[in-house]
Amino acid sequence: MKAAVLHKFGETPRYEEFPEPIPGLDEVLIEVKAVAFENVDQMMAAGEHFASKQFLSKLPAIVGFDGIGELPNGKLVGFSGMKAPYGAMAEKVVVPKTNIISIPEGVDATIAAALPASALTSLFPLQWGAKIEKGETVLINGATGVAGKLAIQIAKLLGAGRVIGTGRNEESLKQVMDLGADAVIHLKQSDEQLADSFKKEAKNGYDIVIDFLWGHPTEILIHTLIPEEIGHVDKHIRLVQVGSAAGETLSLPASSLRNSGLEIIGASKGLTPEAMSKSTEQIWSWIAENKLKIDIEKVALKDIECVWNRTDFKGKRIVIVP
Numbered sequence: 001m002k003a004a005v006l007h008k009f010g011e012t013p014r015y016e017e018f019p020e021p022i023p024g025l026d027e028v029l030i031e032v033k034a035v036a037f038e039n040v041d042q043m044m045a046a047g048e049h050f051a052s053k054q055f056l057s058k059l060p061a062i063v064g065f066d067g068i069g070e071l072p073n074g075k076l077v078g079f080s081g082m083k084a085p086y087g088a089m090a091e092k093v094v095v096p097k098t099n100i101i102s103i104p105e106g107v108d109a110t111i112a113a114a115l116p117a118s119a120l121t122s123l124f125p126l127q128w129g130a131k132i133e134k135g136e137t138v139l140i141n142g143a144t145g146v147a148g149k150l151a152i153q154i155a156k157l158l159g160a161g162r163v164i165g166t167g168r169n170e171e172s173l174k175q176v177m178d179l180g181a182d183a184v185i186h187l188k189q190s191d192e193q194l195a196d197s198f199k200k201e202a203k204n205g206y207d208i209v210i211d212f213l214w215g216h217p218t219e220i221l222i223h224t225l226i227p228e229e230i231g232h233v234d235k236h237i238r239l240v241q242v243g244s245a246a247g248e249t250l251s252l253p254a255s256s257l258r259n260s261g262l263e264i265i266g267a268s269k270g271l272t273p274e275a276m277s278k279s280t281e282q283i284w285s286w287i288a289e290n291k292l293k294i295d296i297e298k299v300a301l302k303d304i305e306c307v308w309n310r311t312d313f314k315g316k317r318i319v320i321v322p
Contacts, residue, residue: 003090019056064088128270134159142212144172215247
């Protein structure tokens with residue numbers, strides 16, 4: 001069979017022949033239909049992820065960790081849990097029968113591959129980490145990426161009263177507005193202008209910040225949350241740290257925590273099997289009702305070497321199709 005095969009950490013996977021997997025006891029052979037291509041795939045293959053040698057323990061190996069495929073009976077399922085050196089970006093996979101989930105009728109394989117994982121990245125911190133309440137003001141810091149655009153939509157679906165998105169690309173910010181944002185903040189400003197924009201759009205204050213950026217933009221934001229006068233703090237601001245697209249570190253003044261209602265929490269807060277199950281059900285429900293939009297570009301598996309190092313995705317989800 002054909003597959004995207006990695007021979008050495010740091011190299012680009014090659015489209016080539018690989019031995020077809022053979023199902024064992026309590027395993028099933030699946031014909032792959034669609035696999036989402038994500039940053040973690042590149043990090044793993046580069047050897048830069050902490051779990052690179054765990055998931056790619058034998059080389060050469062097929063890259064990719066989960067996807068959508070078809071059972072011998074024609075049923076569309078999500079799959080994961082391939083044994084090394086096998087991965088998802090191949091024509092066929094073998095997985096334990098316990099590692100498949102049914103895809104709702106009528107959902108396209110490409111949509112099924114592209115949407116759920118990214119949507120969960122946005123839904124979980126809003127619903128279970130920050131525990132959003134109806135009418136609250138939400139700032140999506142880094143709203144022009146795939147997860148950021150979905151976070152705008154999900155915040156609205158969960159009842160947010162006002163949603164603001166930040167980003168650096170003018171065209172992408174227009175898309176964010178089209179997806180339901182009440183306002184956008186352009187990050188390509190001086191520090192002083194950006195701080196003023198954060199303050200202006202806060203109006204009565206942010207209740208929740210879903211942060212996909214960290215680094216300098218978040219540092220400026222946090223400075224604007226420090227009260228100018230000492231007094232009673234009645235605003236509970238929950239900043240959920242999800243990504244670090246703008247940097248891994250920032251300078252955090254003690255006063256930003258001491259003198260404000262700011263609480264910084266991680267994206268995995270509240271992560272339990274029950275919460276994950278409920279969130280997944282909610283995402284599938286929204287997908288079936290066509291309530292979530294995402295830009296998708298389908299790329300043939302044979303073109304994996306061309307797409308691997310591209311940097312022009314601009315908020316699109318790339319889906320690999322055998």
